[in-house]
Amino acid sequence: MTDFAAIDLGASSGRVVCGHFDGRVISLEECHRFVNRPVRLPDGLRWNLLHLFTEAVGALAGRRFDGVGVDTWGVDYALLDERHRVLGLPFHYRDERTAGAQRAEGYEITGIQHMPINTVYQLMADDLTGAAARIALVPDLLAYWLCGELANERTNASTTGLLDARTGEWSLALLSRLGLPTRPFGALVEPGTKLGSVLPHHDFQAPVYTVASHDTASAYVAAPLRGEHSAILSSGTWSLLGLELPDPVFSDDALTNERGVDGTIRLLKNVMGLWIEQECARVWGADFPSLQRAAREVTREVPVFDPDDERFLRGGDMPVLIAEVIGRDDLSRGELVRSIYLSLACKYRVVLERLEAASGRNVRTIHVIGGGARNELLCQLTADMTGREVLAGPVEATALGNVLVQARAAGELDSLADMRAVSAASFEPVHYEPSKESLHA
Numbered sequence: 001m002t003d004f005a006a007i008d009l010g011a012s013s014g015r016v017v018c019g020h021f022d023g024r025v026i027s028l029e030e031c032h033r034f035v036n037r038p039v040r041l042p043d044g045l046r047w048n049l050l051h052l053f054t055e056a057v058g059a060l061a062g063r064r065f066d067g068v069g070v071d072t073w074g075v076d077y078a079l080l081d082e083r084h085r086v087l088g089l090p091f092h093y094r095d096e097r098t099a100g101a102q103r104a105e106g107y108e109i110t111g112i113q114h115m116p117i118n119t120v121y122q123l124m125a126d127d128l129t130g131a132a133a134r135i136a137l138v139p140d141l142l143a144y145w146l147c148g149e150l151a152n153e154r155t156n157a158s159t160t161g162l163l164d165a166r167t168g169e170w171s172l173a174l175l176s177r178l179g180l181p182t183r184p185f186g187a188l189v190e191p192g193t194k195l196g197s198v199l200p201h202h203d204f205q206a207p208v209y210t211v212a213s214h215d216t217a218s219a220y221v222a223a224p225l226r227g228e229h230s231a232i233l234s235s236g237t238w239s240l241l242g243l244e245l246p247d248p249v250f251s252d253d254a255l256t257n258e259r260g261v262d263g264t265i266r267l268l269k270n271v272m273g274l275w276i277e278q279e280c281a282r283v284w285g286a287d288f289p290s291l292q293r294a295a296r297e298v299t300r301e302v303p304v305f306d307p308d309d310e311r312f313l314r315g316g317d318m319p320v321l322i323a324e325v326i327g328r329d330d331l332s333r334g335e336l337v338r339s340i341y342l343s344l345a346c347k348y349r350v351v352l353e354r355l356e357a358a359s360g361r362n363v364r365t366i367h368v369i370g371g372g373a374r375n376e377l378l379c380q381l382t383a384d385m386t387g388r389e390v391l392a393g394p395v396e397a398t399a400l401g402n403v404l405v406q407a408r409a410a411g412e413l414d415s416l417a418d419m420r421a422v423s424a425a426s427f428e429p430v431h432y433e434p435s436k437e438s439l440h441a
Contacts, residue, residue, distance in 0.1 A: 005018055005065045013034065016031045016055075016056050021403070027426070061204055069403075071217075074137070079126070091122060106178070119159065139213035139214075147195050151188075158214070209409045216398075222398075222401040225244065235371065236273060236370040237274060238273040241271065241352065245264070271347050306347070322339070344381075348386055369393065369397035
């Protein structure tokens, strides 16, 4: 039996998950869960990384593991000086300093869709003329704090809008064209690279591995794909619907090409996701199970809106924002939540059509992974609106993918196919067939 620790940080919460591998299946044990609450400082909205790091390390104290790895959301970063000291807490991607960012050049190089939150736009809003010697994406920084070795992991680097999608290397030509210095962009490493050992003062023992440190890349590792006719929907604060391909595709600049394990490409589209529901729940002081029950009890038709409306990106009084978008303020809470789910499912259908057109593939199955896999109504509406079967699970796909990459790095597994076989053996998905009942019930 081998034991691995996954530090898995999402946009709304953090988890420390311990994975136990017996050579055939992995069982996951949630050791600690904690809130990820950003802080608003005088200069903007920033991540409280010191809190997150303290919570994660404290949960592992006094234990010994066969590996530890960190995955987080993408795009956000810290700038470091020559001695790798942090020059400031990372800004939150929802900070307003990039609002209205104009589309940068380079899609034909990076294959990354235009979004104001992307690293490239954040960097263009920052002053890089001073002491910045290195850039560390959030998981790079946390891994450095664990073991004292700094490296840029490739899957997260691909979210920056500055990586050459064909070569997997920083595009120095694009950096120069955008007027950004090339100096901070260091050596890139693959998932499964051993960085070093946990520093003694952290009070636990383990080698530190890079994993697929962009949480979506980790989640895709754990998706039990059934061949090239499958799409993957990583459903959480963001919805990321895509295909796994051997090479990037540049024919549709609304789609993004992110790197995965073993040089694979995730051709996908970022959709606003369950952030919209999360903000409604925050405003109402409501819990998600009660909102989901209320949405299931709705009997009349509800309006559909575009979940990617930029008014939703920064958050706020989300029920009021939705009312402005749909031009109605007479919906009950259940109707509003059902409207969110139906709108997401409709958007998935549109994205799926674009993915099929760009890739030439015919999608028959959608694997829903992540927290949204628990949402029965959303999964059924996704099957209904797309006309495809939906296989939901694993829920903790990101942590599972993190552990799987570590297991391969430790010599327990050989290939991506092996990792997915273990995932399939470890968790049974929930099956949804398309119907029309949920559209009117």
